[in-house]
Amino acid sequence: MPTPLEQWVEETARLTRPKNIHWCDGSEEENQRLIEGMLDDGTLTALNQERYPNCYLHRSDPKDVARTEHLTFVCTREKEDAGPNNNWMAPAQAKEKVGGLFQGVMKDRTLYVVPYIMGPVTSPYSQVGVEITDSPYVAASMRIMTRMGRAALERLGSSENYVQGLHSLGDLSPDRRFIMHYPEDRAIWSIGSGYGGNALLGKKCFALRLGSYMAREEGWLAEHMLIIGIEEPSGRTTYIAAAFPSACGKTNLAMLIPPESQKGYKVWTVGDDIAWMHPGPDGRLWAINPEAGFFGVAPGTNSHTNPNVMATVTKNSIFTNVALTPDGTPYWEGLDGGPPAEAIDWQGKPWTPRSEGKAAHPNSRFTTPARQCPVMSSEWESPQGVPISAFLFGGRRAGLIPLVCQSFNWQHGVSLGTTMASETTAAATGKVGKIRRDPMAMLPFCGYNMGDYFGHWLNMGKKLADPPKIFRVNWFRTNQEGKFLWPGFGENLRALRWVIARVHGEAEARETEIGYLPHTNDIDTTGIDVSPAVLDELLSVDRPGWVNAAERQREFFQQFGDRLPRELWQENAALDKRLQA
């Protein structure tokens, strides 16, 4: 008797007609064979193997460099269940339309069966997925980003309890590109893109879109959050999870190195993009990182902003759409040492600092194993996860949002998350720098109606005897000249110290219309270029600005109709009332 997985592979092969079928075991030998094949056909270019052992460059199709949200659909039976936050197509219509594109698509290609586990191999919270793909780049990347191969097949056995992901590069045309989610069937179909968030189906498609759907049904949370442990000089470690939209600083915060002046502090990385969190028997929320690697933004990364990730990417990593120097090393804007005199740009063309375009694509990325990160937490593969004491919600906001602010309580904290907005970045196609609402940094990733999602968040607080305290942060305030007011990166620890002190009841705060704010002397600014006047500005409440923000919130809430929990209307009214007082 074939197992349910074997049956699905057979069915898929009948549909897609591959030349060969290869079941991935995740071994080193298999990986080398995949890489050799890709070096032969030009999918990969070897980097300088002395300085970057086992590292490769991949140049994608120039029209396939970021997530394409307008081609991403949630196909629930009822349109209302996908909500105004998702593109929707009826499942039958989607299967007909996209099924047609899969017909015979793997002719002359190998079909790779990629079994993987999201989460530590022995965690009860981990889940199995299987991705069928015709891209060896996807198979090799999944080996870095997940626990891929034999361990997953062993965990699955003959069960049918796995997420089915079908992926093909198709012809890479945006006109025939679709990323379809069927949350009710635990299935994903993706065609026409080889880009990370569209093609590595364990990540955003499973761990967030299907994950969030499953989490609501089962009473847990799947969030676009980094996870860190902050160790104080006393030895006490406090775990924090933080939601920032794409390309807004999760990977950087996840690997923060405390500056010289903050002696005795250490930050330990548990995860940099996704958190799966379950209520524990102690009434706290426990988080695992479902991933095994980092798919991080290259531009802006250097030994000042993120030395830990610089150390991580020196071996066993795949770089996508960065530039190549004559030495065979990767280059991107913002890398140490400035631009090389000449290079090959991300599209494979000769480049010099006088060239018009950028050397690396603004959304160029590295795929690198988490275990290579020098500050990985000893708990990062702990089966039960780590206990979360605080949530941070942050975004890229030039004005209004203070450096750090604590919510009055859980419900108010949820409202802070739901009213988040941020300037758009290169992580998705479309205009960059435009302010858009992005509740909990989940707008592109919530696999169901966000009104229901907000309700789920409110309920989770009621279920937890000891829920995380909720804070809003903003590292991106600028002055009139557009210069950042706050130094950011490692110096963000100065704001996190206040967060930790609040969590443990060890710091004062002033109660304002928008929440609890630190007194200016609660934030240590010794040794950084932040004047008392600037700190004052970073910690002030711009009343007219907030009156306007409350109005914008109402406009945003309106679209969810009666799916929006009334508690959020109450919070909005309460904010208004405090501002009018």
Ligand code: GTP
């Ligand atoms: P995704 O992988 O898309 O989810 O992004 P992310 O949230 O992990 O963002 P990442 O940490 O890669 O940062 C994206 C960009 O923001 C990089 O260019 C960073 O240099 C920049 N950045 C990160 N932290 C800070 C900060 O504290 N201040 C400033 N000014 N820039 C920052």
Ligand code: SPV
């Ligand atoms: C993001 O865009 O939030 C990312 C990169 O983390 S992707 O995996 O492409 O979604």
Ligand code: MN
């Ligand atoms: Mn992300």
